[in-house]
Amino acid sequence: MAEDVFKALADPTRRRILDELVERDGQTLFEICGRLMAKHGVGLSRQAISQHLAVLESAGLVVSRRQGRYKYHDLNTEPLKRIVTRWLGPDASESTP
Template sequence: MTDEQLDLIFKALSDSTRRRIIDRLSKQPAQSLFEVCAASVAENGVALSRQTVSQHLAVLEKAGLIEIEWKGRTKTHSLCVSEDHVAAASWLTNYMQNGRKT
């Protein structure tokens, strides 16, 4: 894994809205943009515009954290776990185990 790939993953995970989207997709995959927007309102009471959610999904897709599938005319989003993500988690775990507890 390159530093650039690691940066993309951690940048994507640095935003709480994107982390909530990932949580949602881990519980219920293959969601459309509309479903992700509706879930944001239902679960968090926060209304996000379609454009805002679309931008968050693009960041997650660029980091390889989600994958896109077309079902007819509907674009669906699902969580994607790859070797890069396992390596990023391993990298972080290594520092957590060896670091000093505060």
């Protein structure tokens, strides 16, 4: 849903998480926590970040793959491309290959 995408993007911490994943894909929850704390001064609990990741995932902005006891998180920009065309027109989401 586009609804979920907009709600997911409404929170600053979630946008920070997307920033983190754009810079380095496939991070675990603990890695994301560490980097948010170190680079952005975000002092939230592990659960807070976990819940944010859940919101991002159910919006389709993040895809996760489980491997052993680790869960890796990857960014998915497809939903982003779709929502912008709503007011900017179809040219607004093309990426030059």
